[in-house]
Amino acid sequence: MNSIKITFPDGSAKEFSKGVTPAEIAESISRGLAENAIVAKINNQLKDLTTPINEDSKLQIITFNDPEGKETYWHSTSHLMAHAIQSLYPEAKFGVGPAIETGFYYDIDINSQLTETDLEKIEKKMIELAQADNKFQRKELSKEEAVSFFKQKNDKYKLEIISGLNEDEEKISIYGESDFTDLCIGPHLPSTKLIKFVKLLSVSGSYWRGDEKRDRMQRIYGISFPKKKMLEDHLTFLEEAKKRDHRKLGKQLDLFSVQDEAGAGLIYWHPKGAKVRYTIEEFWKKAHLKNGYELLYSPHIGKSWLWETSGHLVNYNENMYASMKIDDQDYYIKPMNCPFHILIYKSKLRSYRDLPLRWAELGTVYRYEKSGVLHGLLRVRGFTQDDAHIFCAQETIEDEIIEVIRFCQFMWKSFGFNDLKFYISTRPEKAVGEEVLWNKATQSLKSALIKENIEYELDEGGGAFYGPKIDIKIKDALNREWQMSTIQFDFNLPERFDMKYIGEDGKEHRPFMVHRALLGSIERFMGVLIEHFAGAFPVWLAPVQVAVIPVSQNFMDYAEKVKKILSEKEITVELDKRNEKIGYKIRDWETNKVPYMLIIGEKEKDAQTVSVRKHKEGDIGSLSIDEFVTKISNEIINKK
RNA sequence: GCUGACGUAGCUCAGUCGGUAGAGCACAUCCUUGGUAAGGAUGAGGUCACCGGUUCAAUCCCGGUCGUCAGCUCCA
Numbered sequence: 130m131n132s133i134k135i136t137f138p139d140g141s142a143k144e145f146s147k148g149v150t151p152a153e154i155a156e157s158i159s160r161g162l163a164e165n166a167i168v169a170k171i172n173n174q175l176k177d178l179t180t181p182i183n184e185d186s187k188l189q190i191i192t193f194n195d196p197e198g199k200e201t202y203w204h205s206t207s208h209l210m211a212h213a214i215q216s217l218y219p220e221a222k223f224g225v226g227p228a229i230e231t232g233f234y235y236d237i238d239i240n241s242q243l244t245e246t247d248l249e250k251i252e253k254k255m256i257e258l259a260q261a262d263n264k265f266q267r268k269e270l271s272k273e274e275a276v277s278f279f280k281q282k283n284d285k286y287k288l289e290i291i292s293g294l295n296e297d298e299e300k301i302s303i304y305g306e307s308d309f310t311d312l313c314i315g316p317h318l319p320s321t322k323l324i325k326f327v328k329l330l331s332v333s334g335s336y337w338r339g340d341e342k343r344d345r346m347q348r349i350y351g352i353s354f355p356k357k358k359m360l361e362d363h364l365t366f367l368e369e370a371k372k373r374d375h376r377k378l379g380k381q382l383d384l385f386s387v388q389d390e391a392g393a394g395l396i397y398w399h400p401k402g403a404k405v406r407y408t409i410e411e412f413w414k415k416a417h418l419k420n421g422y423e424l425l426y427s428p429h430i431g432k433s434w435l436w437e438t439s440g441h442l443v444n445y446n447e448n449m450y451a452s453m454k455i456d457d458q459d460y461y462i463k464p465m466n467c468p469f470h471i472l473i474y475k476s477k478l479r480s481y482r483d484l485p486l487r488w489a490e491l492g493t494v495y496r497y498e499k500s501g502v503l504h505g506l507l508r509v510r511g512f513t514q515d516d517a518h519i520f521c522a523q524e525t526i527e528d529e530i531i532e533v534i535r536f537c538q539f540m541w542k543s544f545g546f547n548d549l550k551f552y553i554s555t556r557p558e559k560a561v562g563e564e565v566l567w568n569k570a571t572q573s574l575k576s577a578l579i580k581e582n583i584e585y586e587l588d589e590g591g592g593a594f595y596g597p598k599i600d601i602k603i604k605d606a607l608n609r610e611w612q613m614s615t616i617q618f619d620f621n622l623p624e625r626f627d628m629k630y631i632g633e634d635g636k637e638h639r640p641f642m643v644h645r646a647l648l649g650s651i652e653r654f655m656g657v658l659i660e661h662f663a664g665a666f667p668v669w670l671a672p673v674q675v676a677v678i679p680v681s682q683n684f685m686d687y688a689e690k691v692k693k694i695l696s697e698k699e700i701t702v703e704l705d706k707r708n709e710k711i712g713y714k715i716r717d718w719e720t721n722k723v724p725y726m727l728i729i730g731e732k733e734k735d736a737q738t739v740s741v742r743k744h745k746e747g748d749i750g751s752l753s754i755d756e757f758v759t760k761i762s763n764e765i766i767n768k769k
Numbered sequence: 770g771c772u773g774a775c776g777u778a779g780c781u782c783a784g785u786c787g788g789u790a791g792a793g794c795a796c797a798u799c800c801u802u803g804g805u806a807a808g809g810a811u812g813a814g815g816u817c818a819c820c821g822g823u824u825c826a827a828u829c830c831c832g833g834u835c836g837u838c839a840g841c842u843c844c845a
Contacts, residue, residue, distance in 0.1 A: 333839045336772080612845080648845090728804070
């Protein structure tokens with residue numbers, strides 16, 4: 130048999146002679162495909178385009194548009210970068226250099242500290258090397274051969290990687306292009322020539338194998354594209370993200386601050402930020418009351434007994450602050466609200482008739498976070514969880530989960546997020562609770578999502594030690610994903626606190642307990658919200674909804690009147706009394722992203738109207754005061 | 770916490786190869802009363818993050834502390 134059958138993704142098939150390569154097949158299909166081909170999927174395995182095919186196979190030619198195509202492309206670019214680094218810094222030793230979600234990195238060990246300008250040099254070298262059209266060539270070696278090869282290169286990191294490889298499981302492969310060779314499982318681009326546009330983005334410290342006790346390395350992040358437009362778009366995206374940085378906007382719009390002198394990771398809400406937060410929290414509370422929840426308030430500290438019983442002192446110790454002595458007793462500031470809610474549950478005998486109990490609290494918790502991980506509002510040491518605990522009978526758990534999911538979707542939709550992604554995390558190695566319970570709980574999470582027609586991904590073993598969970602990620606205006614909501618089972622606390630209810634049968638039963646946070650934490654949520662809206666909050670959330678701007682001081686009386694009317698309708702309005710020209714004031718309010726400006730001059734005073742100017746849109750004409758009030762009130766009610 | 774970079778006026782940043790500092794914006798006062806993105810003049814503002822050390826002299830050099838940033842690790 131000298132011919133083999135190749136089946137394509139669309140189901141069609143074609144005969145080729147034995148030993149044909151995917152590159153040749155692509156060539157036979159079309160010139161364009163051959164040029165864009167990056168890698169091949171042969172029988173669902175990613176292989177080099179130069180791999181000879183010797184038997185009937187399924188084949189898919191992968192281009193940059195496919196996720197695997199990007200991965201291979203970036204992976205090859207990281208090799209190219211290592212090549213460039215080796216030629217500029219001959220002493221360089223290399224760690225790992227994988228593709229990541231957006232781009233690639235390589236950990237390197239060189240004698241000098243790299244700066245941003247060095248990156249440009251490396252970038253130039255990369256382009257130069259890429260244009261040389263060097264072919265990536267795969268070679269398979271025995272372990273011995275591999276060891277002696279990298280010994281001769283004096284590459285201790287690669288040698289360590291090799292020593293960890295099991296030769297029986299897979300061949301040790303190396304890839305070379307020109308005079309650079311690297312240990313690599315592959316696959317790679319056929320040639321460096323396909324790498325056209327490269328940008329090295331940052332350099333920072335890392336550790337060999339992520340272990341701070343081991344060698345310090347430098348990690349260079351970069352990205353590459355086959356088309357110039359793609360690179361430009363990506364750089365525009367990065368710039369846009371930078372512009373939206375909530376830390377920058379928070380300062381610029383006077384929303385919040387962190388006070389160096391008073392402590393890192395602790396947030397101070399200024400009046401404008403506090404106004405936004407107030408609006409969010411009011412909405413949140415009302416929504417919970419409407420959806421069958423009751424609100425709780427609990428203390429901020431509790432005796433060590435509480436945290437011993439909950440297991441926090443053992444399992445969560447590194448995130449808790451040291452105890453404080455009160456009347457010779459140790460008290461701890463709370464890292465979580467759950468034990469308090471449980472105490473309220475236990476404050477009296479519960480019947481199955483009382484269940485489900487849905488108790489919500491905007492509970493402020495304090496957790497120790499390493500100084501290096503603090504980040505604006507997104508990672509702080511004191512934050513307010515939009516927490517709730519649901520205590521229910523086993524039998525009703527699935528309905529409860531469904532309710533939470535629906536409520537969660539409603540909540541996100543209210544803030545303008547419609548793209549949610551669901552993940553189910555299952556039992557980890559180290560876990561409390563019987564496996565039967567885990568399976569049952571995990572199953573009810575799954576079937577809740579299935580009933581709601583929601584697609585989800587499984588994260589095997591990703592659950593907390595105390596129970597399986599659903600995590601929900603949202604996508605913001607820049608398509609970035611943020612993990613926000615979480616719905617978690619807890620088999621641990623009901624047991625530890627010996628929670629009970631009296632069932633229909635008159636016997637004691639253990640309630641099921643679910644922790645859930647929808648927004649996650651108010652701080653983090655507001656950080657994401659600021660970035661999502663680029664600081665331009667919709668009217669209902671905007672800290673200042675209307676700026677009243679008199680054309681000159683002569684119309685101050687009428688401006689005051691307009692302000693008063695709006696204020697009475699609970700619209701947040703500021704009157705700009707500054708002795709400045711109108712253009713100046715408009716510019717100022719525009720850069721402060723206020724949704725509406727009302728320009729007031731002689732015409733308006735005479736006609737008892739306001740000239741309305743909308744953020745980003747400009748002048749939208751005149752309305753009577755009443756008409757404007759109706760318009761903006763409707764927008765506020767409809768969360769526009 | 771670790772690695773590296775950084776910390777100068779309310780903000781954004783310049784500057785001093787060691788002789789205690791400057792711009793723009795913001796702010797104040799005055800002139801101007803102006804119709805949809807910056808009118809003009811004048812002025813006030815800084816223990817150059819903090820604590821030590823070296824030096825005749827430190828904002829600058831050295832060490833420490835605190836904080837910020839990019840990552841590592843971790844997470845709401």
